[in-house]
Amino acid sequence: MIRLSFNDRLMMYFIYAFLILLSVTSFYPFWNAAVISFNMGSDTAMGGITFWPRAFTLENYQLILKDSRLFNGFFISITRTIVGTISAVFMTSLLAYGMSKSHLIGRKYYTIYFIITMYFGGGLIPVYLLVRSLGLMNSFLVYIIPGLISVWNMIVFRTFFKSLPVGLEESAQIDGSSNWGIYFRIVLPLSGPVIATLGLFTAISHWNDWFIPTIYINNDNLLPIQTMLRQALNSNIIQESSGALDSASLAYLQKTRSITSKSLQMAMMMVVTLPIMLVYPFVQKYFVKGVMIGSLKE
Amino acid sequence: MSQTTAEKAHTSLPEHRVPRKKSFLSRLARQWDIQLMVWPGILLIFVFAYLPMYGVLIGFMDYSIFTGARIWENPWVGFKHFQDFFNAPEFLTIMRNTLAISLLKFIIGFPAPIFLAIMLNEVRHMMFKRVVQTITYLPYFISWVIVAGFATSLLSTDNGSINILLEKLGAIDEPINFLSRPEYFWSILVTSNVWKDIGFNSIIFLAAIAGIDQHMYEAADIDGASKFRQVFSITIPTIMPVIIIFMILAIGSLLSAGFEDILLLAVNPLLRDVSDVIDTYVYRIGLANFRYSYAAAIGLFRSVVGVILLVFANYLARRTGNSLW
Numbered sequence: 001m002i003r004l005s006f007n008d009r010l011m012m013y014f015i016y017a018f019l020i021l022l023s024v025t026s027f028y029p030f031w032n033a034a035v036i037s038f039n040m041g042s043d044t045a046m047g048g049i050t051f052w053p054r055a056f057t058l059e060n061y062q063l064i065l066k067d068s069r070l071f072n073g074f075f076i077s078i079t080r081t082i083v084g085t086i087s088a089v090f091m092t093s094l095l096a097y098g099m100s101k102s103h104l105i106g107r108k109y110y111t112i113y114f115i116i117t118m119y120f121g122g123g124l125i126p127v128y129l130l131v132r133s134l135g136l137m138n139s140f141l142v143y144i145i146p147g148l149i150s151v152w153n154m155i156v157f158r159t160f161f162k163s164l165p166v167g168l169e170e171s172a173q174i175d176g177s178s179n180w181g182i183y184f185r186i187v188l189p190l191s192g193p194v195i196a197t198l199g200l201f202t203a204i205s206h207w208n209d210w211f212i213p214t215i216y217i218n219n220d221n222l223l224p225i226q227t228m229l230r231q232a233l234n235s236n237i238i239q240e241s242s243g244a245l246d247s248a249s250l251a252y253l254q255k256t257r258s259i260t261s262k263s264l265q266m267a268m269m270m271v272v273t274l275p276i277m278l279v280y281p282f283v284q285k286y287f288v289k290g291v292m293i294g295s296l297k298e
Numbered sequence: 299m300s301q302t303t304a305e306k307a308h309t310s311l312p313e314h315r316v317p318r319k320k321s322f323l324s325r326l327a328r329q330w331d332i333q334l335m336v337w338p339g340i341l342l343i344f345v346f347a348y349l350p351m352y353g354v355l356i357g358f359m360d361y362s363i364f365t366g367a368r369i370w371e372n373p374w375v376g377f378k379h380f381q382d383f384f385n386a387p388e389f390l391t392i393m394r395n396t397l398a399i400s401l402l403k404f405i406i407g408f409p410a411p412i413f414l415a416i417m418l419n420e421v422r423h424m425m426f427k428r429v430v431q432t433i434t435y436l437p438y439f440i441s442w443v444i445v446a447g448f449a450t451s452l453l454s455t456d457n458g459s460i461n462i463l464l465e466k467l468g469a470i471d472e473p474i475n476f477l478s479r480p481e482y483f484w485s486i487l488v489t490s491n492v493w494k495d496i497g498f499n500s501i502i503f504l505a506a507i508a509g510i511d512q513h514m515y516e517a518a519d520i521d522g523a524s525k526f527r528q529v530f531s532i533t534i535p536t537i538m539p540v541i542i543i544f545m546i547l548a549i550g551s552l553l554s555a556g557f558e559d560i561l562l563l564a565v566n567p568l569l570r571d572v573s574d575v576i577d578t579y580v581y582r583i584g585l586a587n588f589r590y591s592y593a594a595a596i597g598l599f600r601s602v603v604g605v606i607l608l609v610f611a612n613y614l615a616r617r618t619g620n621s622l623w
Contacts, residue, residue, distance in 0.1 A: 008525040015417045023433045029448035047457045098335030122350025123597030125584045130349050149342045179331045208441030230443045269447050291501045
């Protein structure tokens with residue numbers, strides 16, 4: 001290796017210092033929240049908790065895990081993520097497989113029909129009124145059905161299916177397989193990496209969504225964990241900034257009184273983030289791959 | 299609907315009677331199975347994307363949800379709601395916030411991942427590089443609820459790390475409740491966005507840099523160009539086309555200043571003067587105040603301007619030799 005000049009070494013020091021600083025900044029909020037969640041609430045109120053807990057305790061977690069509503073929220077989140085991801089990946093890939101057939105009649109029109117929706121939509125209010133009139137309010141199905149087809153994912157799937165060797169399908173056809181048989185027995189098994197990538201992105205968006213339940217769900221038993229967390233965090237802010245209280249938030253405040261202290265909030269945030277942090281290191285490569293296929297235009 | 303057409307066609311024309319020049323229906327019938335694959339998707343998109351486009355007509359009506367009237371039974375009012383919006387006292391504030399926030403996000407949030415990618419590319423310790431990548435990609439995958447929770451926690455007066463740090467440095471005497479002070483809101487918003495996205499958005503630029511022909515660097519080494527010089531004379535110019543495309547595409551989203559992030563960070567009503575953007579305004583007016591027609595009109599205004607900007611952006615992109623469609 002060529003010896004670096006003084007200026008280049010200076011630049012390398014700067015780069016390393018910067019990257020370390022950035023990594024610390026990226027990770028510190030997680031760390032600090034974890035530290036506060038393991039610190040006694042009464043002690044945290046005195047301030048000064050940054051890198052290490054001062055009065056270690058597990059009681060915040062014990063309190064949270066005793067809350068049956070949170071368990072229910074977890075159950076809803078997990079169910080929604082699993083059912084929503086599997087059904088969306090299935091419906092979208094099925095559509096994409098049909099659309100990948102060059103002899104599909106109407107293919108050109110279908111494509112335009114789908115692409116238009118990527119650039120223009122009715123907007124929040126018409127969608128809201130539609131979901132209402134379909135009777136999806138306060139129904140678990142509102143988590144699943146509107147998200148079944150993602151046009152973007154369809155295009156990614158279709159691009160991938162088109163790249164599969166034609167010979168495979170032809171030989172299956174000669175062996176008497178129907179198109180559905182080919183889809184299930186040949187195309188899907190060959191699509192592992194794409195399914196993993198798009199499935200993971202879909203799963204993440206299901207797990208992270210808090211907005212759909214905020215507007216469509218009034219029934220507390222159907223709220224996912226993210227929305228509950230949001231309400232718990234807000235109740236604190238609402239408390240601090242009194243004066244802007246409406247009846248709904250007041251009623252809400254009554255219900256969540258038990259989880260308003262900062263330590264409990266941080267414990268709750270840790271519990272909600274933990275699944276992602278646990279899975280993330282193992283699936284990181286699929287996310288990176290996802291960016292790559294997403295950037296390949298058809 | 300056409301599913302039944304396809305099925306009917308399938309039963310009506312047995313294969314041996316197909317004439318030499320096959321009719322449209324018989325060709326459709328022969329491929330009923332793949333038509334059956336696409337029609338569920340077509341119907342779903344019709345319901346959840348095209349019906350709302352029809353529903354946007356309530357922006358030209360006085361729609362009321364309580365009368366139980368069908369959409370077309372509501373009285374037409376033309377452009378009344380649009381005029382109301384343009385004349386509303388908050389109109390200028392909302393437009394200013396929308397443009398300012400999206401421009402700030404662009405000016406700071408767009409170059410940040412490019413710089414990160416360039417720096418990561420210079421790192422020779424693979425282990426170090428991988429650790430930095432893993433850590434900086436992570437925030438992209440957590441929900442905005444959590445990000446807002448972190449920001450609220452770090453910025454609060456109640457054991458907030460930022461306040462602790464600033465007090466230690468002697469920059470402030472009293473803890474500041476940052477999230478209730480309008481003057482800090484834009485900085486907090488942009489910083490949270492950069493924090494969340496910088497790592498993940500750098501992937502695409504890293505890939506572009508990885509595609510650069512290594513011979514150029516070797517030649518530059520022989521010519522005695524410093525590493526620093528190589529960044530500016532090789533790396534940046536080579537990935538410039540990618541940068542330009544992404545810049546142009548950003549024009550298309552000029553009116554999307556943000557939604558989730560603003561809703562979650564600007565909980566305090568004191569911030570409304572700086573936090574109200576078109577999308578959050580539509581949400582508040584429509585779903586909290588039940589002014590459906592007015593909110594739908596504003597939403598339509600926003601989508602139409604969005605499409606115009608996008609077409610314009612694509613025109614620019616095409617001139618540089620790239621196109622969205």
